[in-house]
Amino acid sequence: MNRHLIDSRLPLIQDADLAGKVVLVRVDHNVVKKGVIHDPYRIDATLGTLYNIVERGGRPILMTHVGRPKDKKTGTIKVDAGTSVQPIVEYLERKLYTTFAIPEFPVDGDQGIRQIDTSINWHIRDLNEHRIGGIYLPNTRWFSGEAAKGDARERLARQLAGLADVFVNDAFGSWQPDASTFDVAEHLPSYAGFLMQKELINLRHVLDPEKPFVAVVAGAKYDTKIGPLQEIYKKVDHLILGGVIYNAFLCAKYGITVGGVSETDVKAARELVAQDKEAGKIVELPFLVESDTIEGRVEGKYRTVSASDFAPGQERGYFLDIAPESFDTPQVAQAIAGAKTIFVNAVMGLTPHFYEGSQKLDATIDANTGAQKFYGGGDTLQEFKNLSPGLYLAAMDSAQYYFFTGGGTVLKAIEEGSPYGLDPVKALMENKERFKG
Ligand SMILES: Nc1ncnc2c1ncn2[C@@H]1O[C@H](COP(=O)(O)OP(=O)(O)O)[C@@H](O)[C@H]1O
Numbered sequence: 001m002n003r004h005l006i007d008s009r010l011p012l013i014q015d016a017d018l019a020g021k022v023v024l025v026r027v028d029h030n031v032v033k034k035g036v037i038h039d040p041y042r043i044d045a046t047l048g049t050l051y052n053i054v055e056r057g058g059r060p061i062l063m064t065h066v067g068r069p070k071d072k073k074t075g076t077i078k079v080d081a082g083t084s085v086q087p088i089v090e091y092l093e094r095k096l097y098t099t100f101a102i103p104e105f106p107v108d109g110d111q112g113i114r115q116i117d118t119s120i121n122w123h124i125r126d127l128n129e130h131r132i133g134g135i136y137l138p139n140t141r142w143f144s145g146e147a148a149k150g151d152a153r154e155r156l157a158r159q160l161a162g163l164a165d166v167f168v169n170d171a172f173g174s175w176q177p178d179a180s181t182f183d184v185a186e187h188l189p190s191y192a193g194f195l196m197q198k199e200l201i202n203l204r205h206v207l208d209p210e211k212p213f214v215a216v217v218a219g220a221k222y223d224t225k226i227g228p229l230q231e232i233y234k235k236v237d238h239l240i241l242g243g244v245i246y247n248a249f250l251c252a253k254y255g256i257t258v259g260g261v262s263e264t265d266v267k268a269a270r271e272l273v274a275q276d277k278e279a280g281k282i283v284e285l286p287f288l289v290e291s292d293t294i295e296g297r298v299e300g301k302y303r304t305v306s307a308s309d310f311a312p313g314q315e316r317g318y319f320l321d322i323a324p325e326s327f328d329t330p331q332v333a334q335a336i337a338g339a340k341t342i343f344v345n346a347v348m349g350l351t352p353h354f355y356e357g358s359q360k361l362d363a364t365i366d367a368n369t370g371a372q373k374f375y376g377g378g379d380t381l382q383e384f385k386n387l388s389p390g391l392y393l394a395a396m397d398s399a400q401y402y403f404f405t406g407g408g409t410v411l412k413a414i415e416e417g418s419p420y421g422l423d424p425v426k427a428l429m430e431n432k433e434r435f436k437g
């Protein structure tokens, strides 16, 4: 690892004493949907750190969140097989030829797991005596303290810290300051893992990009992307939007209504439209796939439409994809072909039904062989793999591509203006101060 490219305030795993130590490792193995692994890329990306820990005599306890089992409104936690770490453990066991124990703790109704009880000590003994290769804790979001406030959270952080001698954070994708990513670092000597370090080094290319810089932001989560979008807008030469975000933009710009787009999103998009009046950085994709239903791809119920036909007051159907011919229009083709840096956090349409827009986007970007391309986002990577498998495989081995293991994290870092502004990273730096000497 090229450590001079990393802020010297960040404590690094290379400098930790791991011999004979129990090492608590926060990873982002959030790759399971409905109990099935779709793309193990995020797991594979952490194997180097795990090997390094074991090779240096450390005994690993792993933890990750899976999905969003906590209902934000009611605060209840749904503990079921759909968000279990079980498939991840099975995958790791197949890859590493070892066994992991998954401790079980009582679940308190819809409040989740209240505490890590002493039953885990048997597993820790097995770990120390090499009867198992590692421990994998249950989904961190099954614990009531993980995303809580106050005592419950503090208790969980202390209980997690109580299991180990050292904490390593390798979960680049998990930027939310939860007990397992943030608070735990207050109680143990804590270090950034190798994946975290690699991602931070690569973030520099997006935060301080070689110009012209083109960002493509799409997908469904407009609410979490709107803040970062303002900052991205300042950095880019050209911004390309897709998905629900673009639909909101079209509503705001042309005064139309589009199915499935909320008034809150349109309101936010109006600011973007106003901002763009002067700078003109947003490159419009003029052809869209309009559907009468959001239920999927129904023959006879969808068609390609052109933005040139939009008129104020029109009520349109659902825009469920960017029509591929949009990428052949000179403005769009030139923006992509002329870029030196391209950041992609984008699924252009409602996959798996409408996929042609995303496929065409990936192919158009690939044709620019002079650009460094950065992809980030759970769905973005997964859909890239599903929709363009050959290209994905080639890109994995190409020096022109880099795949971040978190899309939200990249956007958050852009919003903060620095990778060292991310809360879990800050926690590691503060920890170094606390434990020094
Ligand atoms: N126009 C659209 N309408 C509804 N869903 C869409 C649309 N465009 C994209 N999507 C969906 O958005 C999802 C990806 O969004 P998001 O979670 O924001 O991406 P990421 O995880 O890569 O940041 C995909 O599952 C895709 O099917």
Ligand SMILES: O=C(OP(=O)(O)O)[C@H](O)COP(=O)(O)O
Binding pocket: 028, 030, 067, 068, 173, 174, 175, 176, 376, 377, 378, 379, 405, 406, 407, 408, 409
């Ligand atoms: O999949 C993730 O984020 P991403 O889709 O932005 O890459 C991370 O695991 C974070 O998950 P969260 O957004 O539920 O905290």
